[in-house]
Amino acid sequence: MTTLLNALAGSWHWSVSGAMIAGTMFLLLYAGRTFGFSSNLRTMCTIAGAGKRHAFFDFDWKAQRWNLVFAAGAIIGGYLAFFVLPNPEPVEISSSTINWLASMGITAPADTGGSSSYVPPELYATNQIFTLRGLVALVGGGFLIGFGTRWAGGCTSGHAITGLSNLQLPSLIAVIGFFAGGLLMTWLFLPLILAI
Amino acid sequence: MKILYYLFLGIVFGFVMTKSEAISWYRIQEMFRFESFHMYGIIGTAVVLGGGGIALMKRFDIKTYNGNELNLKDKDWSVPRYLFGGTIFGLGWALTGACPGPLFTLLGQGIWAIGLVILSAMLGTYVYGAVRDRLPH
Numbered sequence: 001m002t003t004l005l006n007a008l009a010g011s012w013h014w015s016v017s018g019a020m021i022a023g024t025m026f027l028l029l030y031a032g033r034t035f036g037f038s039s040n041l042r043t044m045c046t047i048a049g050a051g052k053r054h055a056f057f058d059f060d061w062k063a064q065r066w067n068l069v070f071a072a073g074a075i076i077g078g079y080l081a082f083f084v085l086p087n088p089e090p091v092e093i094s095s096s097t098i099n100w101l102a103s104m105g106i107t108a109p110a111d112t113g114g115s116s117s118y119v120p121p122e123l124y125a126t127n128q129i130f131t132l133r134g135l136v137a138l139v140g141g142g143f144l145i146g147f148g149t150r151w152a153g154g155c156t157s158g159h160a161i162t163g164l165s166n167l168q169l170p171s172l173i174a175v176i177g178f179f180a181g182g183l184l185m186t187w188l189f190l191p192l193i194l195a196i
Numbered sequence: 197m198k199i200l201y202y203l204f205l206g207i208v209f210g211f212v213m214t215k216s217e218a219i220s221w222y223r224i225q226e227m228f229r230f231e232s233f234h235m236y237g238i239i240g241t242a243v244v245l246g247g248g249g250i251a252l253m254k255r256f257d258i259k260t261y262n263g264n265e266l267n268l269k270d271k272d273w274s275v276p277r278y279l280f281g282g283t284i285f286g287l288g289w290a291l292t293g294a295c296p297g298p299l300f301t302l303l304g305q306g307i308w309a310i311g312l313v314i315l316s317a318m319l320g321t322y323v324y325g326a327v328r329d330r331l332p333h
Binding site for chain 1: 198199201202203204205206207208209210211212213214215216217218219220221222223224225226227228229231232233234235237238239240241242243244245246247249250253258260261262264266267268270271272273274275277278279280281282283284285286287288289290291292293294295296297299300301302303304305306307308309310312313314315316317318319320321322323324325326328331
């Protein structure tokens with residue numbers, strides 16, 4: 001039992017994780033739904049009243065209630081995986097990535113007493129909200145996610161997982177875009193933003 | 197009961213995203229720098245198994261639990277919409293180290309700054325909804 005709990009708490013092999021994600025998609029399809037997380041952002045805009053101003057948000061959001069419940073579950077799942085069955089080891093990334101990040105002043109993932117080893121405190125510590133660099137990264141990054149996913153009609157779950165699984169050429173174009181943007185950010189813009 | 201089904205699936209998904217470390221900003225940087233196979237392994241496994249499963253579901257005409265067709269519509273053909281929208285999302289993905297699912301899962305870790313990212317993602321979606329008629333689709 002302890003061995004099982006330890007295995008559950010630690011970092012999972014990529015094949016197990018990938019299989020579980022595919023399983024999630026199948027179970028949503030079986031329920032007549034589709035695996036697409038970014039739709040929740042549109043639903044949340046509608047709930048906030050955006051439908052009165054723009055037709056794009058004027059839809060019956062109750063049809064998307066299941067997806068909001070799924071998102072709420074994703075929050076609880078994150079809580080359970082982090083607080084109830086925490087991984088005793090910090091996220092273990094390759095040493096070349098650690099060296100590259102160190103050259104920009106980003107510390108390696110480490111269990112720094114209660115704070116998360118999943119994200120760098122240099123960007124995600126709560127007091128970063130009040131720094132220019134933090135604002136650019138968090139507000140700017142969030143805006144790009146919200147605008148980009150809706151224009152592309154989906155995110156990693158909708159296009160990269162479901163769309164590619166369903167052999168959709170548009171999704172392949174979207175995923176090429178995801179990577180073009182990601183490579184541009186990591187290799188070109190991120191070093192500039194971190195230097196703010 | 198249906199609510200519990202989606203809640204359960206969401207909990208499993210959030211748990212998997214955490215244990216797979218796909219929610220980690222560090223993992224996303226490592227992926228875009230091609231310095232580990234980990235993230236490619238996760239996405240690759242999901243797509244290979246997902247593709248095989250969907251092909252089988254179509255081959256054997258599997259229906260939903262209540263006998264309807266599966267919700268797998270073909271996406272409308274376009275290039276600019278997917279390429280430009282996708283690139284903009286990719287920029288945000290690599291900057292925040294999170295796609296929309298992990299945004300919510302990280303909130304469960306008590307990383308309050310992610311709340312700001314979620315709010316600005318809503319703003320980004322709102323601005324898209326306001327200007328979408330002027331964008332190529």
